Amino acid sequence: MPAVQETVERVRRIDVDQYRYGFETLIESDKAPKGLSEDTVAFISAKKSEPAWMLEWRLEAYRRWLTMTEPKWARVNYPKIDYQDLYYYSAPKPKKQVTSLDEIDPEILKTYEKLGIPLREAEVLEGVVRKDGEDAPVERRIAVDAVFDSVSVATTFKEELKKAGVIFMPISEAIREHPELVKKYLGSVVPTSDNFFATLNSAVFSDGSFVYVPPGVRCPMELSTYFRINERNTGQFERTLIIADKGSYVSYLEGCTAPQRDENQLHAAVVELVALDDAEIKYSTVQNWYPGNSEGLGGIYNFVTKRGDCRGKNSKISWTQVETGSAITWKYPSCILRGDNSRGEFYSIAISNGFQQVDSGTKMLHLGKNTTSRIISKGIAAGRSQNTYRGLVTAHRKATGARNFTACDSLLIGDKCGAHTVPYVEAKNSSALFEHEATTSKISEDVLFYCTQRGLSQEEAVGLVVNGFVKDVLQQLPMEFAVEAQKLISISLEGSVG
Amino acid sequence: MALLEIKDLHVRVEDNEILHGLSLTVNEGEVHAIMGPNGSGKSTLSHVIAGKPDYEVTGGQILFNGEDLLAMQPDERAAKGVFLAFQYPVEIPGVATMTFLRTALNAQRKARGESELLTPAFLKKAYEVAARLNVPRDMLKRGVNVGFSGGEKKRNEILQMALFEPSLCILDEMDSGLDIDALRVAADGVNALRSPDRAMVVITHYQRLLNYVVPDFVHVMSKGRVVKSGGKELALELEASGYTQFEDAA
Ligand SMILES: Nc1ncnc2c1ncn2[C@@H]1O[C@H](COP(=O)(O)OP(=O)(O)OP(=O)(O)O)[C@@H](O)[C@H]1O
Ligand SMILES: [Mg+2]
Numbered sequence: 001m002p003a004v005q006e007t008v009e010r011v012r013r014i015d016v017d018q019y020r021y022g023f024e025t026l027i028e029s030d031k032a033p034k035g036l037s038e039d040t041v042a043f044i045s046a047k048k049s050e051p052a053w054m055l056e057w058r059l060e061a062y063r064r065w066l067t068m069t070e071p072k073w074a075r076v077n078y079p080k081i082d083y084q085d086l087y088y089y090s091a092p093k094p095k096k097q098v099t100s101l102d103e104i105d106p107e108i109l110k111t112y113e114k115l116g117i118p119l120r121e122a123e124v125l126e127g128v129v130r131k132d133g134e135d136a137p138v139e140r141r142i143a144v145d146a147v148f149d150s151v152s153v154a155t156t157f158k159e160e161l162k163k164a165g166v167i168f169m170p171i172s173e174a175i176r177e178h179p180e181l182v183k184k185y186l187g188s189v190v191p192t193s194d195n196f197f198a199t200l201n202s203a204v205f206s207d208g209s210f211v212y213v214p215p216g217v218r219c220p221m222e223l224s225t226y227f228r229i230n231e232r233n234t235g236q237f238e239r240t241l242i243i244a245d246k247g248s249y250v251s252y253l254e255g256c257t258a259p260q261r262d263e264n265q266l267h268a269a270v271v272e273l274v275a276l277d278d279a280e281i282k283y284s285t286v287q288n289w290y291p292g293n294s295e296g297l298g299g300i301y302n303f304v305t306k307r308g309d310c311r312g313k314n315s316k317i318s319w320t321q322v323e324t325g326s327a328i329t330w331k332y333p334s335c336i337l338r339g340d341n342s343r344g345e346f347y348s349i350a351i352s353n354g355f356q357q358v359d360s361g362t363k364m365l366h367l368g369k370n371t372t373s374r375i376i377s378k379g380i381a382a383g384r385s386q387n388t389y390r391g392l393v394t395a396h397r398k399a400t401g402a403r404n405f406t407a408c409d410s411l412l413i414g415d416k417c418g419a420h421t422v423p424y425v426e427a428k429n430s431s432a433l434f435e436h437e438a439t440t441s442k443i444s445e446d447v448l449f450y451c452t453q454r455g456l457s458q459e460e461a462v463g464l465v466v467n468g469f470v471k472d473v474l475q476q477l478p479m480e481f482a483v484e485a486q487k488l489i490s491i492s493l494e495g496s497v498g
Numbered sequence: 499m500a501l502l503e504i505k506d507l508h509v510r511v512e513d514n515e516i517l518h519g520l521s522l523t524v525n526e527g528e529v530h531a532i533m534g535p536n537g538s539g540k541s542t543l544s545h546v547i548a549g550k551p552d553y554e555v556t557g558g559q560i561l562f563n564g565e566d567l568l569a570m571q572p573d574e575r576a577a578k579g580v581f582l583a584f585q586y587p588v589e590i591p592g593v594a595t596m597t598f599l600r601t602a603l604n605a606q607r608k609a610r611g612e613s614e615l616l617t618p619a620f621l622k623k624a625y626e627v628a629a630r631l632n633v634p635r636d637m638l639k640r641g642v643n644v645g646f647s648g649g650e651k652k653r654n655e656i657l658q659m660a661l662f663e664p665s666l667c668i669l670d671e672m673d674s675g676l677d678i679d680a681l682r683v684a685a686d687g688v689n690a691l692r693s694p695d696r697a698m699v700v701i702t703h704y705q706r707l708l709n710y711v712v713p714d715f716v717h718v719m720s721k722g723r724v725v726k727s728g729g730k731e732l733a734l735e736l737e738a739s740g741y742t743q744f745e746d747a748a
Binding site for chain 2: 452454460
């Protein structure tokens, strides 16, 4: 298309300096040119109407990224990624319009049914647009983001949050509307130089969530991407920043159980959490990106950097994750326990089936006095998948009285998969007390037979046994989410037993 | 038509033939006891009837209400009314007994085309059965058999049997590990389930159980075959003379 081409040329000619003065551009193109360059970074920044300081920040990250190499230490194998052969920005666009569920992949519909998501909601999720005359409210067209409810519900929630003083908005908006907060905290937990993928994200992130909870406020509801409107296609390079000011509390839910597809194979998200004195952040994730087909082709590469900073005394950050999707998962939600008496938690369920590869775990860095952490990891490997727990627990010299408890359990289904546990422990002071337990077991034929003798199908039996295995972690999820996650776990293991 | 008809059954495990041509017919309303020395194949028989994988049936057949039982998956057999109380019930950590019972009962009902029992109706039924069998409610909240004593595990098996109301109950050494009082309660539970349209196959080593659950027939198994069948008096005879007399017969 000539129009696009022209825009591309225009972007190429733009002198980066122009952005310093809040240059407003009228770029019509929906897509950045292929490949990564300072121009691409400038294009994205302009698309988001960012102030000059933000562009500078991105460019610095980009220049840094040029000097870095992709990490190779994880137990994952994938073909070499050609970073110049990717698109780094495409404008939010509505899903391909379909007029009835008949046009949706029956496999996807089956999954909705099994998750117990009513068809009405499935229509919304899949962006079905009713033809004129059919009884569907018009707002359904845009409700695709508000996954489990309509726009009006989301608006009501916004009102309530406003009353409480909680800021919850796309990070692109926050950059414009709350620059002082963003400047102060963005990159303060995951610096732009942190690691190859995080640095890449810093240069090209598209959008994500921003949350600020003022001092002493208990956020009146679970915050969830479900209820955030105006957010499309941000999955690729998502950037999230959550700040819990002194004495506040917030619980944030990311992702959803419904199957998620994306044309972009490479995902590199960054999430930063900051908890000040006496504050608590609970961050829960359900990740169900496309894992690839039965031959192991396609599927998302998910390279995520998630880190929380317990910056204040008595602060607490708790990560809970249910990872069922993606072809490759590279993800270590971590806690920096800086404040005295602060606490970090990591509860994880990582399921791999087919040809999926998971290398996930956490880091608990004890810097403050009397800091405590707890790690409960449940890895389930089926099919021909590989599932690795990788963890690091350290105590700084000054972190007297640091305590950690780690329990890593792996469950193998079948004999073509692998489970691996790689725990690193470093204590630089003698008063630190670190405990580590690890088990690896195979799903027992006798247990499956017992269940089938009582009337459960083989698949139901596997689902039940696995749900029992992960119960301690499921209990950490908010209630409604836990019920869905439980079903999702059974679904992800389908076809794992003969 | 017999409820269960086993004809000339040959079964192998990992290249060893364990059942060598076993035949047994059980009609509705009957209680059969199977006795026999350790390793004679009693549990193997019960597993094959219930459909445990890893057993290779090399000959013979098993008919259940005239249908080919060997062609069915274990869960289909369960839905049709085959129940096995295990000699060694397994533990399922993290799965509350109540959840397990409800999931299993509803899976069976679904397979039979019946409606799902909703939670209130299910709870009522489960608590009623539990009370009858002296099973404390507390036990139902714990993980399936996790940390249960030997006797509690057996009681949990009887509880499931009472809840699922199967038409064929196979009890593999339900008396082992039960104290005298528990044995009586369990036996009362079994007796309460005796009915003209339900049959039982009771595997045991001891006459004592058969004083409580009085069988219509007693069979002696040895080396993978039924070597003698008779009435309840056969059990008394065995108690007196042991199995040596059958070693040669087999
Ligand atoms: N998986 C197996 N591989 C090899 N042999 C097996 C296997 N399972 C059972 N057997 C053998 O089959 C024979 C019958 O075992 P089974 O458990 O049926 O005996 P049983 O009559 O129930 O004994 P008990 O009274 O001790 O419970 C035994 O010799 C046993 O070792
Ligand atoms: Mg036995």
